[in-house]
Amino acid sequence: MxxxxxxxxxxxxxxxxENETFFRTTEAQFVEMLGDFADRDHLMNHLMEAETRNLASYGFGIKGFVLSMIESAIQVTEGRVDSRTIGKIVDWGKDMLAHPVxxxxxxxxxxxxxxxxxxxxxxxxxxxxxxxxxxxxxxxxxxxxxxxxxxxxxxxxxxxxxxxxxxxxxxxxxxxxxxxxxxxxxxxxxxxxxxxxxxxxxxxxxxxxxxxxxxxxxxxxxxxxxxxxx
Incomplete structure (x- = not known):
């Protein structure tokens, strides 16, 4: 040949x-953190819709995922999400970007x-x-x-x-x-x-x-x- x-x-x-596992782990943390505002299925669907909608602007990857989580948190809480929660989402993204291969x-x-x-x-x-x-x-x-x-x-x-x-x-x-x-x-x-x-x-x-x-x-x-x- x-x-x-x-x-x-x-x-x-x-x-x-490995890659997708880290997204799903962070997604689970996101759902747990916002559990007082909506149930799991609603949060999962809302985040998925935001990710899909934002692909044209942010593309694929961790940064777009983090921005979609922040957007979803603001919308689901009707703007009541605090800066500490937003900061925690940003930190999750940094952890993902630094994860070993x-x-x-x-x-x-x-x-x-x-x-x-x-x-x-x-x-x-x-x-x-x-x-x-x-x-x-x-x-x-x-x-x-x-x-x-x-x-x-x-x-x-x-x-x-x-x-x-x-x-x-x-x-x-x-x-x-x-x-x-x-x-x-x-x-x-x-x-x-x-x-x-x-x-x-x-x-x-x-x-x-x-x-x-x-x-x-x-x-x-x-x-x-x-x-x-x-």
């Missing part, structure tokens, strides 16, 4: 290292193996500084041919990125059907879904199980066998 036969794209958050089992081995089979590209969305920080702490940076930190993941995103590499075939690996798998398939490439234990509701989508370029794996350690079989 030629060295440049493949271009393999890897998602970062919850594919190579924990590689998921098999992540390094999978990236190393794919680097022997073609160009390996990190394709991630979110805050530029935070994603750069996590990549540096992960120790994986030297394995990637290129790193793409994008505002969103659409079919044209994958078409543009993969077109830069002189490979016969391209494949995207990630935990999000909505952002990693489906748009890569729509761009004409392979999409490999490796689910994580927690998925943000915004990233939920139906798996394209009947599509010939869709594959699902229970864990990233199975990626080598899959790529070698295609």
């Amino acid at each position: 030629p060295r440049n036969d493949w271009t393999i794209g890897f998602d970062a958050d919850d594919t190579l290292w 924990d590689l998921l089992p098999g992540a390094r081995a999978a990236v190393e193996a794919m680097a022997e089979r073609g160009d390996v590209v990190l394709i991630t969305k979110g805050d530029l500084l935070d994603q750069e920080r996590k990549l540096a702490l992960s120790g994986l940076g030297e394995l990637f041919t290129s790193v793409e930190i994008v505002s969103d993941k659409r079919p044209e995103t994958y078409a543009r990125i993969f077109a830069r590499h002189d490979s016969h075939r391209a494949l995207m690996v990630g935990n999000s059907l909505k952002s990693d798998v489906i748009p890569a398939i729509e761009a004409g490439h392979w999409g490999v879904h490796i689910p994580f234990e927690t998925t943000w509701a915004f990233e939920m989508a139906e798996a394209p199980v009947d599509h010939p370029r869709f594959r699902a794996l229970p864990q990233i350690g199975h990626l080598v066998g899959l790529v070698d079989s295609l």
